[in-house]
Amino acid sequence: MQTICKTQLLETIEKVYETSEDCKLETVHFEELESELDLLARYFNRSKTESFFLALVFALNQENDSAITFEHITKYTSCSPMRILLFSKEFTALEKKGILVSHRMRFRLGERKVLTRFSLNDKVIEAILNNQPMPDVSPKKIEDIIDFLEHIYQLGLECQDKEISSYLLFKKANNLIDEHAHFPIIKQVKQFGYEVEEMYLYFYLIWKTISGTSKVNIEMVLEVIYDETAVRIRYLQNLVAGNNILLKDNWVALEKSNFLNDTEIKLTEKSNDFLKKYKLSLFGSKTKNDNVILPKDIALKKLYYNVFEKEQVKTLRTLMENKKFTQTQERLSEKKLPIGIAILLYGSPGTGKTETVKQLAKKTKREIIKVEISQSKSMWFGESEKIIKRIFTDYKEYAKTCERTPILLFNEADAIISKRQDIDARSISKTENTIQNIILEELENFDGILIATTNLVANLDKAFERRFLFKIKFSKPSIAVKAKIWQLKLSYLSQDNCRFLASRFDLSGGEIDNIVRKIEINEILSGEKPRLENLITLCEKEKLEKQSSFIGFSKS
Numbered sequence: 294m295q296t297i298c299k300t301q302l303l304e305t306i307e308k309v310y311e312t313s314e315d316c317k318l319e320t321v322h323f324e325e326l327e328s329e330l331d332l333l334a335r336y337f338n339r340s341k342t343e344s345f346f347l348a349l350v351f352a353l354n355q356e357n358d359s360a361i362t363f364e365h366i367t368k369y370t371s372c373s374p375m376r377i378l379l380f381s382k383e384f385t386a387l388e389k390k391g392i393l394v395s396h397r398m399r400f401r402l403g404e405r406k407v408l409t410r411f412s413l414n415d416k417v418i419e420a421i422l423n424n425q426p427m428p429d430v431s432p433k434k435i436e437d438i439i440d441f442l443e444h445i446y447q448l449g450l451e452c453q454d455k456e457i458s459s460y461l462l463f464k465k466a467n468n469l470i471d472e473h474a475h476f477p478i479i480k481q482v483k484q485f486g487y488e489v490e491e492m493y494l495y496f497y498l499i500w501k502t503i504s505g506t507s508k509v510n511i512e513m514v515l516e517v518i519y520d521e522t523a524v525r526i527r528y529l530q531n532l533v534a535g536n537n538i539l540l541k542d543n544w545v546a547l548e549k550s551n552f553l554n555d556t557e558i559k560l561t562e563k564s565n566d567f568l569k570k571y572k573l574s575l576f577g578s579k580t581k582n583d584n585v586i587l588p589k590d591i592a593l594k595k596l597y598y599n600v601f602e603k604e605q606v607k608t609l610r611t612l613m614e615n616k617k618f619t620q621t622q623e624r625l626s627e628k629k630l631p632i633g634i635a636i637l638l639y640g641s642p643g644t645g646k647t648e649t650v651k652q653l654a655k656k657t658k659r660e661i662i663k664v665e666i667s668q669s670k671s672m673w674f675g676e677s678e679k680i681i682k683r684i685f686t687d688y689k690e691y692a693k694t695c696e697r698t699p700i701l702l703f704n705e706a707d708a709i710i711s712k713r714q715d716i717d718a719r720s721i722s723k724t725e726n727t728i729q730n731i732i733l734e735e736l737e738n739f740d741g742i743l744i745a746t747t748n749l750v751a752n753l754d755k756a757f758e759r760r761f762l763f764k765i766k767f768s769k770p771s772i773a774v775k776a777k778i779w780q781l782k783l784s785y786l787s788q789d790n791c792r793f794l795a796s797r798f799d800l801s802g803g804e805i806d807n808i809v810r811k812i813e814i815n816e817i818l819s820g821e822k823p824r825l826e827n828l829i830t831l832c833e834k835e836k837l838e839k840q841s842s843f844i845g846f847s848k849s
Contacts, residue, residue, distance in 0.1 A: 297336050299424035305329045306421075309345060310352035315371040318380070336427055337392070343383045347392065351413050351421070360394075360410035384411070391430040392417055395456075435469075438476050438573060442500040444469055449497055449517040459520045466493045478571040490528075491539055493518065498545060498560055499568065507690055508548060508559035532558070548686065565693075585691070585699075586661040591651045595781060597774045597802070598645070605765045606649060609636065613657040613742065615697050622740075633739035635760055637706075639750035640767030643803025646746040649767075650702055659742070660699040662688055681709070681728050685735045698741050706745035707753065729754060736760040772796050775805070782809045790825055798832040808835060 308329055316322040323330065323345065333344035346366075353361045353369065363377050387393035394412050416428045435441050445466060452462040467489045474480050482492055494514070501509050511532060519525040531537055532547065533556060539545045544564050548557040560568075598606060611617055612634070622632040638646040654661045664684055688701045703709070709728055733756055736743070745761070747753065758764070770778065775795035779786060782805060786794075800808075808831045812823055823831075 297332065299421070301332070302336060302421060302424075305332050306348040306352055309333070309348040313345075313349060313370055318370050318372040318376050338427055339387070339390075339392070340383070342380065343387055346380065346383055347387065347413065347417075350393065350411050351418070354412050354418075360412040362410050389432075391432045435473060438478055438571070439503075441469065441473050441476060441479065442496055442503070445493065445496045446500045448493075452520060453517045455520070459518060459524070462518065463489045463493060466496075478568070478573065481571075485542075487538055490518075491537070495539060495544060498558065499564075499573070502560050503573065507687075508557040511547065511556045511558040514558065548682070584663050586651070586654070586663060588655050588658050588660065591655040593655060594648065594652060596645055596648060596652060597770065597777045597781070599768055599771050599774055602765060602767060605763070606653075609763065609765075610653055610656060613653055613659065615657065618698065618742075631737070631739075633736070634742050634762055635736055635739065636742075636744045636763040636765070637750075637753075637757075637761040638744065638746045638765050638767060639753075640748070641769055641801060642748050643801030643806075644767035644769060645802050646767050647702075647704055650700065650744050650746070654700055657697070659697050660695055661702050662691060662699055663702045663704060681731050682735070685739070688741060692741055701741060701743045703743070703745040705747060707747040707749040729756075733757070733760065769799065769801050775800065778802055778805050782806070783812070785822065790828075793825075794828060794832060797829075798835075800832065800835060804835050808832060 309326060312326065313322065323342065326345070327341075330341040330344055333348055334341045337344045337347055339347070349366065349369075350361060353365055357365065363374070366372075367374055367377050384393065388395055392414055394414055395409050414430045416430050420426065420428050433440065435444060448457070448462050448465055448469075451457045452459060457465070470479055470483060470489070470492060474483055482495065485492075487495075497514065497518075498509070511529065515525045515529055519528065532540065533549070535541070540547070543561050544567075545558055546561045548559065612621060618634075621634075625632045638649060640646060650661065653659075684701075688699070692699055709732065736757075737760075750766075772792070772795045776788070776791040779791040779794050780788065783791075808828070811831060812828075816822060
């Protein structure tokens, strides 16, 4: 590569351009431009013929203010379409080096004909205009399987953007596979003997999965790969019918929905095991989802229970210790009994149900996957069922990445496991009943830990009762327990004052927490600790029906 004066370079390109009109790309024309092409070849570091076309494309780009086609070149030079084909290897070489950029698109919507447009790489244009040496624009070399998969994915994006046709997509993919068959995993996939379409789809799904997307909408994938609607629909129909070699050989699986265009495709456990052999783990870069609570993020708290609750919670904690849990599942499996543990915590609000789940997770070092009920009851018919099913499939997949079986938490579960409604014409009733049937079916085959909490156990459908192995009622704390809670939260109170507050006010642990928070806020604002009469005032107004307009502490 050589630095050449900008003026000299542009004047040379201009001469090549002006003298090439009607030249018919004859050999004598190249001979007449010997000195000019020699200068361009030194700048571009390419052959004289390649440099000629780079100059011509650059000039025609400026004239048309856009990428040009072979038709632009044949018209300008008055050569035949057959003549331009004699130089196809030059265009291919320039593309391969990244100096020439091609954009392929349909001539008209729905037509098979694809136009190829050319332009110089933006970095090359910038170098010419800024009097800089020819830059290195060689495509990134594929060093490993990750680079290969990224290239496969990028081909799909080019096809989706109509820059290349499906035919060219598969042709380039096949070349990539052949060129990198020395990578063990590619060599193995080639030995399966699949068509390039199936190999491309498989590699595409591997890339999406290791990038963090465990499943993708099959229609969206096929829109990336196939530019013809009829071909795409035919392929989709065959997939859903199970007539695909990747499905038959259990490399991929479909998650069907009520609507064909909602069907999702993902890699199977067989694929996961296969990829692990080649040091390519689907779950190697596990990230924390928004609905996942890690044990280290849970603040350790001391909870007080009534006698019966205390014994039941103690049993759960022992069961969820890793060694005991493993032994339990092994024993149940030997006896041909369901190995999943489903637990229902029910009772009045503020009695510590959700906090109990968190403390169990903290002490047994288990992650919590918290289900947001509001997000599972979609307004769109058919969506809710799919979301509920996905909750369980996502849990199973996530559990594979955890050292210990995580807890699937349905908080305020009455919203989705309440009594089933009589079937009527309303789509809402049908949808809610379908959701419950899905959950009942999933619980039959569940092999993890599920904990549901509810304030409204009377609304619980009877069919769910036997699905919950443990059912623990959380009552409002006794006077003795409430006194301990007051003492724990406000250590400066005397035992007599704690017993007084506990006996006088029927408050739950959550309501006592609310009062303590207001005490802390007021102490910051006033700089004073509250007196007993202040606490009495706060306790009296904690219940909405007795609430007054007073905010803060009394001045007495």
